Amino acid sequence: MKTVKSVLPLLILLSLTVSALLGQGAKQPSGSISEPQHRASIPGLQRTWHRVWDKGYLVSWGSIGSYDASPTEPSVVLYDRDGQIAREAIVWFKDADTVGINDVTINRAGNLAVAGGTKNQAGAIANFIASIGSDGRIGKVVRTTPFLPIYVCGADDGTVWSYGIDRDEEGRGVEKSLRLRQYSFDKGQLRALLDISTLKPGGWKLIRGRYPGEISLRCTSQKVGLYNGGSGEWIEFDIAASRLRVTKVNPLPPPKTMRITGFALTEAGDVFASLHERSSSPARSGLFRLGFDSAGLGSWIPVKNTLGPYLHGGPIERLLGTDGTDLIYTRDLDGAAYWSKFTK
DSSP, X not given: OHHHHHHHHHHHHHHHHHHHHTTOTTOOOOOEEOSOSEEEEOTHHHXXXXXXXXXXXXXXXXXXXXXXXXXXXXXXXXXXXXXXXXXXXXXXXXXXXEEEEEEEEEOTTOOEEEEEEEEETTOOEEEEEEEEOTTSBEEEEEEOTTEEEEEEEEOTTSOEEEEEEEBXXXXXXXXXXXXXXXXXXXXXXXXXEOOGGGSOTTTTSSTTOSSTTSEEEEEOSSEEEEEETTTTEEEEEETTTTEEEEEEBOOOOOTTTEEEEEEEEOTTSOEEEEEEEOSSSSOEEEEEEEEEOTTOOEEEEEOBTOOEETTTTOSOSEEEEEXXXXXXXXXXXXXXXXXXXEEO
């Protein structure tokens, strides 16, 4: 009983503190997640720097502090829900001196694509989005230069959506370039959208955000979703209606206080993020859902019973993604992932 009594005040304080930090005043936690229905130990959670659960797989790539691929070793590894390696990919081009991977995506049909850049021995740089064949090697390639693809997500029609920026001849970002592009491996670029001059000034200056995860891109069968935690904007492209909509979201505290550690867009249209509140001792984390008021303003609402001490027995350390109606997340740094359902 002594342990329970000591933990309850911490959880109550956490809920109130996080709500206040997010500028939500008296808003209370809503919705809940079920007890884990599945658990799996996945080596990629500990071996790689970048990992996201998408379309039935944990997609992992890269090492800490490096985006470089290898000409001989798999740079991208996919794990299934039992933690077994499902696919591996070597990402390399003939005559390349270096190849960098920015992002990796998979669509519902299981087609894998990689976005990045390559430099030859003469120093010439080219940016690309490449499909990965069944043999685990590069198949069709779209050269995107001068567009630098930072994030990608795979659509059901076989195309790939990318968030990024054009670069000039000196390699500098062209601030006025359109940031959201759709590519076909057969036809090249299909469309370019999102004029950031109409968005919040300053929030888009750093193309990757102030830290990894501040900007996220996801695709479902119905929409493309882009969130910028720095500018406080949620952007949806309705695929069927071919319509782009920008919604304001209450700003998060600065990165020294709170950071986004994971992000997910479900097929039903729900948007989730795991947040790490860093200013308290001990640090805390939890799961949040994006909600909207009657005026259409968005805010991050805590999900019941998901707030707790970060890496000290808390319910959620990091949201990895979504799989059907399940949310997949970690609790600690032990290489285990958990599956739970969300109920409103």
